[in-house]
Amino acid sequence: MGGVGKTTMAQQICEDGVVRNHFNNCIIWICVSDEFEVNRLTRDVLKSLGVKLQDSDTRDTLMVNLRDSVKSKKFLLVLDDMWDDVLKDEKGWRTFHRTLSNGLEGSMILVTTRSSKVANLVSNSDPYELKGLQDDVFCDFFKLCAFKSNGSRNDPEMEHIRPELERIGRAILPKLKGSPLAAKTLGRLLKSNLRIEHWEDILRSELWTLEQEETDILPALRLSYIYLPHHMKRCFSICALYPKDQRFEKEFLADIWVAQGYVEAEDASSCFDDLVNRSFFQKADLSDKYVIHDLMHDTAQLVSEIECFIIQHVSDLAKIPSNVRHLSIFTNGNISCTELESICTQNKKLRSLVCNESYRSSKHFAPVIDCWFKELPNIRVLIFNISTVRKLPESIGNSKHLCYLGLFGSSTFKTLPSSVSCMYHVQTIKANGCKFKRYPQGFSDLISLKKISSDEFIYNKDNFDRQRLRWTQVGTSDEDLQMMEEHIEWLPHWNLQHLVIDSYRGKSCPSWLRPDCLKMLTSLELISCKNIQSLSFFEPPFPDSEESKNIYHLEVLHIRRCPNINWQGLVTLPSSLRRITLVNFGRSTDHFVSCFHDLTLLTYLKIQCELLTLIPLQVWISNLQSLEYLWVCWCSSLTSICVSEASSRHPVGVFSSLSKVTVSLCNSLLSLDEFLMPAYMPIVKIIHVExxxxxxxxxxxxxxxxxxLEELRIEGCPKLNMQRRMTLPSSLRKLRLINCPSIEYIDNSHLGSSMTLKGLSLRLDSCPDLISIVGAISVSEIQSGDINDCPKLMEITQPFTRRPYWYVLRNHT
Incomplete structure (x- = not known):
């Protein structure tokens, strides 16, 4: 029986801890499906065991590899969903089985199948037959799927209609034949619309009256399909282009659907999630990939039998429907290049073509690729194994409607054809195993291009005009660096609002990285661009001109791990900036931070730089009036945050909006006396010095x-020389003093004020010189706190711990 839970039970067995320990985690899962082919099966097992294979390996070679690979292992091999097709090759099965018997004692094979004949072939023992769920359990499960619960009536709006819905549900139950898959799929369809009319429509559907075998549950699944929104029907049905048990990535399917025009790019992800929620897709093991249950796949094939077709045998060539629009070829190399060309010339209305064949001779396969581009004017999705081909034909430019180009296999191309610049609709070029040494002139004209994925480079532009350029494998030769500079120069950069450049190793930026070329850019992020020496984006195109300020719209600037940018020279930061993050951001950094002029909108500033020596306080205070958060960290050469003598004779201004200040891991910094002044930051709430x-x-x-001030933290500053008394504001709610040896008194009494610190959260730890906190804090005012390793503090028995609802006082001897 299909959909009864055979695969689910096998998965539960594999996930059991005792089972995993018994087989030392050597558990191999293979989906067999309705195409039993010994060589493919053996290859899949060997790949799971980490064995590298050659396309030329014969069956004898594969069996030798399999025998050698399992002889030192105790394994569990799961062969999921084996069909009657194995009965046509009993000899092949017995060879495969005999080879596996070389494994260590205790190794096992677990087979799931709907066929009793298959069960008798693969094992001499009695099979374990799963039947539908028991009536009461099945009823509870169906309620859970349809109502989110199996009996509660917590929703008042449901109380008056639920009895009627339950009556209809009980009438539907026998039609599902105890199948969990049917219950889950149809239950979620019912849950999507809790109107009585909707449930009645499903109960009265003519599909239930179709002639069917006793265990056939297809009507329930077809009903679930029929009630899908139109766009979701199209998205699901095109999956029939792939064989059963195909592993799908969410992003791949989303890209295909968008390429076909079934959904808008911004809706593709949610469409997939909806199909998952309705059980049309399910997670494949523990990976990020998804599969379609074989019965669901049958449904997809049924509803798309005219438009979608899979060629799995040479004999299928004669069965291609005349109106086919989506065609795939999975014959394991049993179809010739001449036949591939013939398919193309006889089916010129194709909108999708997936060719999984691999050919050793580029001489014979290259003309096939040329034929596809010449003879398929309506093609939108083209995916094929590049095999040994090293050059794509100029005819690629004929594919004006092509939106998705998928190249799998491993190949290195000097460039793409120049005619690729005519492919104005192409959105995705996915070639994970391929390498393009350069892109042709005119490549930047591909205004619809959203994604490039190749062996060493990823280009991704999302629906919000955020573009990310990332190099995943980086060579160090001069040729590699030059190739990278040419790459980035010819990439499309239209209407960018957000740009991220990650792991670029070129010395120069592209000529288009200028504000007059990126007039809509609001966010710029450079990450690990270790060789960049200059950024022309911040060199004013019209020096000393107001016009240079008006072309900037940049609001966010992040520069991380770009150590060779030389900031010495004229630097103009746009006044539109709101957030700046600078981490190891180059040389002449003192000059750069002195150019923070007119940044009146800046609210966030984070600096982490080992070369920074000086922060010009007078420049920052005068120009950063909106700054709310300041974070200075890992500035190991920073010695001073102060106002220069020349500026000290003039009014400096204030950080009128500054709310949080963090100074951390600045091991050359001697003083914060001049910086942390109430006059400079009148509304600050949080101060951390660590x-x-x-x-x-x-x-x-x-x-x-x-x-x-609400929170004060001073930690790990062992050389503080503070002979002055620490005074605290009444607004303080959290105080942390850790490893601060020179603090002696926390005391407000000499101020003559009656400040209260009720509700204070306090932690004092490793403050060996602290003598007294009387006059500032009393034990009764501490809401929660810890005091420990303060030996001169005799006012409180240590260690002292108090939480909001309890406290403990323990003697410390």
């Missing part, structure tokens, strides 16, 4: 003047 090993001065006696 792991600054040489820091000696902090204005701790001015802390009470931070009238809005």
């Amino acid at each position: 792991s600054c090993r040489q820091l000696a001065l902090l204005p701790i006696d001015e802390l009470h003047s931070f009238s809005r």
Whole structure:
């Protein structure tokens, strides 16, 4: 019986801990389906065992490899969904089975099948037959699928209609024959529309009255298909282009659907999720791929039998429907190149062609590719194994409607044909195993191109005009670097709003990386571009002109791990910037941070740079009025954050919006006395100073003047020289002092004020010189806290721990 849970039970067996331990995690899962072919099966097992194979391997060679691979292993081999096709090659099965018997004692083969004949062939023992779920269990499961629960009535709006829906559901139950797949699929269809009329329509459907075998559940699945929205029907039915048990990636199917015009790009992902929720797809094992249940695949083939066709045997050539629009070829090399050309000339209305064949002779296969591009004017999706071909034909430019080009296999191309610039509708070029040394002139004219995926490069432009360029494998020779510079120069860059360049190793940026060429750009991110020496984007095209400011719309700038950019020279940062992140961002960084002029909209600034030595406080305070968050970290050469002597004689201004300040891991910094001043940051709420090993001065006696300070953290600053008393503002809600040896007193009493710190969360740890907190904090005011390793603090028994609803006082001796 199909859909009863055979595969699910086999998966549960494989996931059981005892089973996995018994087989030392050597569990191999192979989907056999209705095409039993010993060589393919053997190859799949060997690949699962990590054995590298050659296309030329014969059956004898494969069997020798299989015997040698299993002789030192105790394995569990699962052969899922084996059909009667194996009965046509009993000799092949027995050879395969005999070879596997060389495994260690305790090795096993588990077969799932609908056929009792197959069960008798593969084993002498009695098979375990799964039947439909018991009536009461099945009823509860169906309710769970249809109502999200098996009996509760928590939704008041459902109370008056649920009894009637349950009556209809009970009438549908016998038609599902105890099959969990049918219950889940149809239950989710019913759940999508809880109107009584909808449920009645499904109950009265004529599909239930069609003549069918006793265990046939296809009507339930066809009903689920019939009630799909039109666009989802098209998206699902085209999956019949692939054989059973095909592993699909979500992104791949989404791209295919968009290429065919079935859905808009922004809706493709949600369409896939809807089909998964309706059980048309299910997760394949623990991977990120999905499969279609074989009964669902039967449904897809049934509803698309005129438009979709798979050639799996040479005999299928004579069966191709005259109106076929989507054609695939999976014959394991049993079809000739001449026959491939004939298919193309006789089916010129094809919109999809998938050819899984591999040919050793490029001399014979190259004309086939040329024929496809010449003779299929309506093709939208073309996917084929590039085999040994090293050059695509100029006729590719004829494919004006081609939206998806998939090349699999491994090949290196000097370039793409120049005529590719005529493919204005191409959206995706997926060639994961291929390498393109350069792109042709005019490649940047491909205004619809969204994705390129090749052996060492990924180009991805999403629906919001965010473009990411990422090099995954980077050579270091001069030729490699030059090739990379040519790559990026000819990439499409139309209407970009967000640009990410990742792991680019060229020395120069593309000529189009300028504000006058990217007038809509609002976000720029450079990551690990280790050889870039300059960024012309920040060199004003019209020096000393107001016009140079008006062409910028950049709001976000992120530069990470780009150590060779030289910022010495004229730098103009656009006043439109709102967020800046700088991590190991080049040389002459002191000059760069002194160019923060007119950044009146900037709210976020993060700097992490080992070469930075000075932060010009007067420039920042005067130009960063909107700054809310400042983070300075890992600036190991930073010695000063201060106002210059020349500027100190003039009004400096304030960080009027600054709310959070973090200074961390700046091990050359000596003083924050001048920076952390209440006059400079009147509304700051959070101050963190952490792991600054040489820091000696902090204005701790001015802390009470931070009238809005809520959180203060000072940690890992062992050289603080603070003979002054630490004073705290009444607004403080969280105080952390950790490894601060020179703090002696936390005391507001000398200010003559009656400040209260009710609800304070406190942590004092490893402060060996701390003598007293009386006058600032009383034990009764601490809402939660920990005090430990403060030996001179005699006012509280240590270790001290208190949480909001309990506290513990323990003696420390």
